[in-house]
Amino acid sequence: MKFTLRQRQIISAYLFLSVSLLFFIVIRWYPTLLAFNISFRDWNVFESSGPWVGMDNFAEIWKDAFKPRSAVRAAFTNTILYVAYGVPLQLILGLGVALLLAQIRRFSAFFRVAYFAPYVTSAVAIAFVWNWLYQPQTGLINQVLSALNLPDQPFTSSPKQALQSVTAVAVWQNVGFAIIIFLAGIQQIPETYYEAARIDGANGWQIFWGITLPLLNPVIVYLTVLSTISYLRLFALVQNMSPQGTGGPLKSTTTVVLEVYREGFSSYHMGYAGALTVILFFVILAITVVQLKFLTRRFDY
Amino acid sequence: MQHKRFLTLLSALMVLAMLLAACPAPAAPAPASSGEAAAPAAEATEAPAAEEAAAPVEAASDDVVTIEYWQYNFEARVTAMDQLIEMFEAENPNIKVIHNADIPYAEFRDKIAASVPAGVGPDVATLFYGWQSAWIDAGYLVPLPEDAFPPATIEAEFSPMVSASFVDGTLYTLPTAVRTLALFYNKDLMEAAGLDPESPPTTLDELAEQAVKCTVRDANGDLEIEGFVTDLGAQDHHWFREVLVRQFGGVPYSDDGRTVMYNDDAGLQAWNYLLAFKTELETGDNTLFTDSTNAFVSGQVCFHVDGSFRLGTLAANAPDMNFGVAELPTHNGIQSTFGSYWTHGITKKAAADQARFDASVKFLQFITSAQAGAIWVDIVGELPAQLEAGNNPELAADPKLGAFARGLAYAHATFFADESAQRQAMIDAYDMVVLADEDPAVALDIAAETDQEILDEFFSE
Structure with missing residues (x-):
C-alpha cells in the first residue's frame, strides 16, 4: 500500500495524538466515569464490591445538608463564598496590575516573573508560608499590626476570618495567571483604536470603558470561567491551612472537594464521596454553561 | 460554534457515563468488582512459590512462602522491624517477609485503602488500634485464629488495654508495643x-x-x-x-x-x-x-x-x-491514663491463600512475643505490650520511660x-x-x- 506524503503526515499526526488521547482516556475519563458508577453504590473502599443503591447516596447528602452543623452544607456555602469573593477580586486585581504593567518598559520582565511565581509554586508550600505569616502573636502580619498599635488578628484560627484569610491567599496565588492573560489581551488591542479615540478627545476613563474593557471581553470570559472552576475545586490550600486539615475551625473553611476527600479517605464512604463529586461536576457544568452564554459578547469596531 | 461542539461533547460524555453507571456491575478492572478477581492474579505475579504451595498445602513444606508486611515510615520502627524479620526468617527458612515501610505516616491510610481495590497490599499490616473498627467493618481484617492466639492467654499475658482489640469477643489484632x-x-x-x-x-x-x-x-x-x-x-x-x-x-x-x-x-x-x-x-x-x-x-x-x-x-x-x-x-x-497502640492485623489478602495465611499467623505470633516486645522497647522506646516484658523493674525505674510504664497498670484504651x-x-x-x-x-x-x-x-x- 502506498501513501502520499500528505497522507503519511496525517497518519503520523494521529499516531502522536493517539498517545495523549490514550493518556486522557485512561487517566482522566475512565476514572471520571467510574466516579459516576461509584456514586450509585454503597462502597467502603476496603470492601471489594459495594451493592447498587441507586440514589441513596444523593438522598443522604440531601438529608445531611439540613442537619444542624452539617459539614456538607458548610462545604457548599463556603465553596460559593470562595467563588463570590475570589473570582471578582482576582479579575479586578489582575486587570489593574496588567494595565499598570502594560505601561512600563523597564523591569517589566521582572514584575511579570514576580507576579507569576506564586502561580507555579506548590499550594502546600504557599500554605505553610502563609500559616507562619498568619500566626497569632508571632506571625509577621501580627507583628506589623502590633508595631502599628493595631489589635492582633486571629486570621485562620477564628471561624469569622478563616475563609477570607484563605481566599486572600488563593487570590494572591492565582492573580499572576490573570495578569499574564490580561496582558496578552491588552497587547492584542490595535494601537490605532487608541489613537483615533485620543484624536476625538476621549479621556483615559472613556478609553478604558469604551475600548479596553469591551475588547477584553473574550479574555474576561475565559478568566471568569477558569477561575470560577478553580475556586469551586479549592482543596490543597484549605487542607493545609486549617487545623489538622479538617476545613475548620468549626468547618468555616471546608470545601466540597475537601469533604469528598474526608468522606472517601478518612471515613471510607466512597459512594457518598462519589455522589458529592457528581453533584460538584453538575454544578461546575451548569455554572460554566451559564457563564459562557451570558458573558460572551462580540464587540467589533 | 465552539460552545455548541463543547456542549455536544459533554452531553455525549454524560450519556456514556449514565450508560456505564447503569450497568449492573462494572467490567473487570472496576474497583467495585476487582477484589476477588484481581487479588489472585496479583499473587501469581508476586509470589509464584506461594501460589504453588496453595494447591497441595501439606506437600509444599519445602517451598518458600512470601508474605508482605506494611507499616508507616518511622526510622526506629523500621530498624526494629528489620531486626525482628531477620530473626524470624532465620527461625523459619521457608517464609520470606517483604517489609514495606516506605509510606509516610500522613499517607499510610490512603495508600492502604488504595491498595485494596488494586488487589495488592499487605498480608500483615500495622494500624492504629483506633482504625480497627473501620477496617474490620469493611471485612479487610480477618479474625486471628483462636488456636494460635487463645483469648484467655492473651488476656492474661497482655496489658489490659489490649482488650480493645477484641470486637464482640473476637480478637482481630495484636500489638508488639503500647503507649500511655x-x-x-x-x-x-x-x-x-x-x-x-x-x-x-x-x-x-x-x-x-x-x-x-x-x-x-x-x-x-x-x-x-x-x-x-x-x-x-x-x-x-x-x-x-x-x-x-x-x-x-x-x-x-x-x-x-x-x-x-x-x-x-x-x-x-x-x-x-x-x-x-x-x-x-x-x-x-x-x-x-x-x-x-x-x-x-x-x-x-x-x-x-x-x-x-x-x-x-x-x-x-x-x-x-x-x-x-x-x-x-x-x-x-x-x-488513670489513656493507653493506645499500633497493632498488627492479618488482611483478607493473606486469608485468600492458606499457605500465606499460616505464614502470616506465624509471623504475627513472632512479632507479638515478649522477646519482640523487649527488642522493640530498646529501639523504639515504646512499652512492651506483654506484661512480662512491661513489668521489668529496670523499665519502671527509667527516669523517662518509668512514668509511662507505671501507667500500664491503670491505663484505659477508648473503643473508637x-x-x-x-x-x-x-x-x-x-x-x-x-x-x-x-x-x-x-x-x-x-x-x-x-x-x-x-x-x-x-x-x-
Whole structure:
C-alpha cells in the first residue's frame, strides 16, 4: 500500500495524538466515569464490591445538608463564598496590575516573573508560608499590626476570618495567571483604536470603558470561567491551612472537594464521596454553561 | 460554534457515563468488582512459590512462602522491624517477609485503602488500634485464629488495654508495643518561675496552680511562656475522656462501648477543668507556636500531656531540653491514663491463600512475643505490650520511660468507631466555647450527641 506524503503526515499526526488521547482516556475519563458508577453504590473502599443503591447516596447528602452543623452544607456555602469573593477580586486585581504593567518598559520582565511565581509554586508550600505569616502573636502580619498599635488578628484560627484569610491567599496565588492573560489581551488591542479615540478627545476613563474593557471581553470570559472552576475545586490550600486539615475551625473553611476527600479517605464512604463529586461536576457544568452564554459578547469596531 | 461542539461533547460524555453507571456491575478492572478477581492474579505475579504451595498445602513444606508486611515510615520502627524479620526468617527458612515501610505516616491510610481495590497490599499490616473498627467493618481484617492466639492467654499475658482489640469477643489484632500518656514538664521553665523542678504537680489542683505560676506574659500581655495549653487536637481529648472524666467520678462510655456517658455532671466538671486553662486561668493558647506539642518542643510550655512516643521527637528536635516525665496528676485519689497502640492485623489478602495465611499467623505470633516486645522497647522506646516484658523493674525505674510504664497498670484504651471523627467532635466542642462563645455544657452535649451518632452508625451495621 502506498501513501502520499500528505497522507503519511496525517497518519503520523494521529499516531502522536493517539498517545495523549490514550493518556486522557485512561487517566482522566475512565476514572471520571467510574466516579459516576461509584456514586450509585454503597462502597467502603476496603470492601471489594459495594451493592447498587441507586440514589441513596444523593438522598443522604440531601438529608445531611439540613442537619444542624452539617459539614456538607458548610462545604457548599463556603465553596460559593470562595467563588463570590475570589473570582471578582482576582479579575479586578489582575486587570489593574496588567494595565499598570502594560505601561512600563523597564523591569517589566521582572514584575511579570514576580507576579507569576506564586502561580507555579506548590499550594502546600504557599500554605505553610502563609500559616507562619498568619500566626497569632508571632506571625509577621501580627507583628506589623502590633508595631502599628493595631489589635492582633486571629486570621485562620477564628471561624469569622478563616475563609477570607484563605481566599486572600488563593487570590494572591492565582492573580499572576490573570495578569499574564490580561496582558496578552491588552497587547492584542490595535494601537490605532487608541489613537483615533485620543484624536476625538476621549479621556483615559472613556478609553478604558469604551475600548479596553469591551475588547477584553473574550479574555474576561475565559478568566471568569477558569477561575470560577478553580475556586469551586479549592482543596490543597484549605487542607493545609486549617487545623489538622479538617476545613475548620468549626468547618468555616471546608470545601466540597475537601469533604469528598474526608468522606472517601478518612471515613471510607466512597459512594457518598462519589455522589458529592457528581453533584460538584453538575454544578461546575451548569455554572460554566451559564457563564459562557451570558458573558460572551462580540464587540467589533 | 465552539460552545455548541463543547456542549455536544459533554452531553455525549454524560450519556456514556449514565450508560456505564447503569450497568449492573462494572467490567473487570472496576474497583467495585476487582477484589476477588484481581487479588489472585496479583499473587501469581508476586509470589509464584506461594501460589504453588496453595494447591497441595501439606506437600509444599519445602517451598518458600512470601508474605508482605506494611507499616508507616518511622526510622526506629523500621530498624526494629528489620531486626525482628531477620530473626524470624532465620527461625523459619521457608517464609520470606517483604517489609514495606516506605509510606509516610500522613499517607499510610490512603495508600492502604488504595491498595485494596488494586488487589495488592499487605498480608500483615500495622494500624492504629483506633482504625480497627473501620477496617474490620469493611471485612479487610480477618479474625486471628483462636488456636494460635487463645483469648484467655492473651488476656492474661497482655496489658489490659489490649482488650480493645477484641470486637464482640473476637480478637482481630495484636500489638508488639503500647503507649500511655504522662505529664511532661520543662524543668528550666519551672525553675525560672520559682517552682521546684524536682516536684512536678501530682494532683490536678497542683497542676492548675503551678501552670498559673509558670505562665509569663510580656508588656503587651502576649504569652511568652505558657503554663499549660489545652489542645484537643493533641492528646487532650484522650486525657479528657479516659482520665479527667473518671477522676471527677464519671465514665466516658458505657461498658459495651456503645453509649456516650461523658456529658453528665462529672463529665461537665472535667470539661470545665480542661477549658479553664484557656478561659479562666489563661495559661495558654493552642494556636500559638503552631500547636501545643510544637510549643513544648520549642521550650515555650511548662507542662504538657503527651505519649511515650514524644520522647523520640524530643530526643531528635530538642536534645538539650531539660525536662522530666511524671505520671499524670491524680484527682480525688483516682489514677488513670489513656493507653493506645499500633497493632498488627492479618488482611483478607493473606486469608485468600492458606499457605500465606499460616505464614502470616506465624509471623504475627513472632512479632507479638515478649522477646519482640523487649527488642522493640530498646529501639523504639515504646512499652512492651506483654506484661512480662512491661513489668521489668529496670523499665519502671527509667527516669523517662518509668512514668509511662507505671501507667500500664491503670491505663484505659477508648473503643473508637471512627477515631478521627470522634476526636473532631471534641475539637469542635472546644472551638464552640472558645471561638463562638457557646456555653460549655451545651458544647459538651453537642460533642456527645455527635459522638453517639458515630457509634450508632457503626453498631447499626
